[in-house]
Amino acid sequence: MQFACGSAKRPAYRRSVPVATAAGAFGQSFPERITTVSATQLPAASPLGLHRVLEPAGVLPQAAWRLDPRPEIWPDEVRVRVQRLNLDAASFRQLLEASGGDPDKLKAAVLEIVASRGKMQNPVTGSGGMLTGTVEEVGPQSSLGLEPGDKIATLVSLSLTPLVITDELANWDGKSEQVPCAGHAILFGRSIAAKLPADMSAELALSVMDVCGAPALTHRVVGAATTASPVVAIIGAAGKSGSLSAAAARKAGAGTIIGVVPHEAEAEMLRDAPAADDLHGLVDEIVIADARDPVGVSSAIASAGGPADVTVVCVDVPGCEGGAILSTAQGGTVIFFSMATSFTAAALGAEGVAADVTMLVGNGYVPGHAQLAIDLIRTEPGVRGMFQRRIDEHS
């Protein structure tokens, strides 16, 4: 039977269930604070995961305060044995600051969030991250195309993914957003997961897929620009989503690419990063500026060939809306990927300076996004080098 209902008050957590791989830790007890509806009240499956929402009732899993992370799957779900979480950069930074950099406090904070919410969604930033793992059980009605044993990355946010951690994060040093982790996670009927490529480490693939919405949307917007050879400014160009977006912009036909970085160390990273075609660097112009300083950053971009036809905001600090808007030409587009973006600051900021710019909320999902990002890593040695260096520094 696919969906093991159990028999009484809180059956799901205590039962051992048949699993496809043998790694299961399902005999372990689960955090007591997570209670679920009783077996007799089980809701019908929803492709959006509504049946896993415990409170408040009726909202989508991303908006829920608390999810039901029971290991037994509904007919269209997939259960994944988790190997690694990759915390969203904004979330990790907030947690790091809140814990004063103390690894034990940081670890306790993550465990507390997952235990109380049934998912890893930072209550302050609202953001999550993603994970890698091995498919353990696939419901008969799942349409994700996965099989038990597949090594995958989830491409929906941790902020809506039911999750249980069973190892107290014993193998995490608390110094990086990449979190070795044992436990299980659930994918819904309408979800997104990608098989990990065989030609790169899981760590690299996860790190790439985590931000793969950014290069995909950048590629689409730059490709659709009405200006020939549009000027593209990437704010935070030496970061993960920034460097991939720069490469995607080039692939989509960008003219001048201006990379904005906060200091010389990142400028040097960019300078050392070649593009695949051996003609360009990853970016054409490098500008050192504080993205939170609208006047400073827009002046710097202007003097480097701007204003930009497309500005891509990839830095995870608050207060970058005004600078991005001022750096963009009338009729241009700003893509906000930073989870630290303030909606009202963007809306009112543009109005306040009479800026006729199209402002896009960086949707993390564009069809084919994971493939595009992985292909960029394969073909762009400069970007791959920057990702690899980041991973090496943390290991």
Next chain:
Amino acid sequence: MQFACGSAKRPAYRRSVPVATAAGAFGQSFPERITTVSATQLPAASPLGLHRVLEPAGVLPQAAWRLDPRPEIWPDEVRVRVQRLNLDAASFRQLLEASGGDPDKLKAAVLEIVASRGKMQNPVTGSGGMLTGTVEEVGPQSSLGLEPGDKIATLVSLSLTPLVITDELANWDGKSEQVPCAGHAILFGRSIAAKLPADMSAELALSVMDVCGAPALTHRVVGAATTASPVVAIIGAAGKSGSLSAAAARKAGAGTIIGVVPHEAEAEMLRDAPAADDLHGLVDEIVIADARDPVGVSSAIASAGGPADVTVVCVDVPGCEGGAILSTAQGGTVIFFSMATSFTAAALGAEGVAADVTMLVGNGYVPGHAQLAIDLIRTEPGVRGMFQRRIDEHS
């Protein structure tokens, strides 16, 4: 002399200055808590108003905690004698709730904000509103095309407009977001203001111009849709921005227009509202649903001819992101006009349900926006009736 520097420590507020119209209340004392830089440190004028930012230094006026609202103008500025503030709906609602509906507390809250910040920006919502008044003095370098005596509405947000209130809001009953008010406000070099039309009341014009970005952007997006006769869903269609956006969508060639409202009373308002062409109603289908209930609202829109190619969010309550995304067809567009929109809820919500939708931050500025909205009011009796009824109910 255009810019009266004054002579000593806090000269600007106490001096009487020559003004173009005689309405000035400049001899009055100003709130003591607002201090300014001394005359010897006066910064150069900036078209963006940077010279009016007191703290934190270097940010744009919208992002500033505190502005310098001194009445003396820099050479490219315009001073306006204020007649009426129109508080942003989200801000008014928040203030109303925080004051428990007590008009005196509400009034005190608004006065406190303006006195301490030098602008009417709600610290909780971040939003402001707009104002009407009479141009009092125009700097010799102003390019806004205004003359003393012009009756205007400012089309930049109050959240970045230097403002002083001098009448303690004595004529405001605290029951409506339209606030009769005496005092002065400042427009910067790069700002937006529209002369009030002669064929309608200032109250109506202000009410229309307050939301004129919404119909303008809706018109642009619907007009550019790749689908012929696109289905347009307006969430909050009986409201100000919603009803104007519905009319703008029709003008731009929308096929079916679905109006979503929260209850029967608003449905009736919509049902009674004809379109100018006598062929349609203002909307074609009326759906009663809670916009915060993603499954409920998307199911209702689907059964009324959806999913939508363009969904316009015009309700000022939090939590509408998921419903708007789920109501929109793959490849479609969501325009978020509500200041209660959460950036992360939108970004992660779309990703979480694998929705390939373009999500736009509703920019309040589109060239020609005020004219388009005023023209819609002139030609669409249904919309004008709804606006007028709203005004009559509050007077």
